[in-house]
């Protein structure tokens with residue numbers, strides 16, 4: 001498995017994965033392409049056997065803050081360290097851009113993701129004032 005920076009050529013695959021794991025975002029291929037072209041957003045793909053088995057995208061929001069927008073691994077590839085490797089890459093990318101803090105939104109019932117973030121030093125720092133995806137959403141953050 002290796003992690004590489006995603007490019008415009010990955011737009012379709014990333015749009016399919018986004019639709020599968022984060023359908024409520026409503027992001028299709030044109031929007032993902034736009035994000036891939038944005039200078040504030042970086043996508044990384046986890047590649048195994050030439051296939052994209054996971055991805056993460058990170059936004060440099062200004063003011064020293066980075067936000068992980070999405071992080072997902074195909075179910076059949078989970079619990080093998082791929083989520084961790086993607087998170088490592090996102091955090092390294094944030095540090096490389098001079099970000100000092102990283103934030104992420106996570107659904108209250110998403111214990112696997114919360115476990116991953118807690119293991120990596122993220123702490124719970126609030127609850128979103130409105131429901132998203134029909135769920136209570138927690139805010140987690142980490143100083144970089």
Ligand SMILES: CC(C)(COP(=O)(O)OP(=O)(O)OC[C@H]1O[C@@H](n2cnc3c(N)ncnc32)[C@H](O)[C@@H]1OP(=O)(O)O)[C@@H](O)C(=O)NCCC(=O)NCCS
Nearest residue numbers: 071072073078079080081082083084106112113115116119
């Ligand atoms: C969250 C997700 C990315 C983790 O990916 P993964 O490749 O399975 O994660 P890893 O194998 O690198 O696991 C790293 C750590 O995360 C935590 N973790 C992962 N899966 C877990 C689970 N099912 N239950 C509890 N903790 C879990 C553990 O602390 C684990 O460390 P350990 O294996 O030493 O116990 C994956 O479950 C996923 O894609 N979920 C669906 C999409 C999603 O919800 N994304 C997060 C949006 S905020």
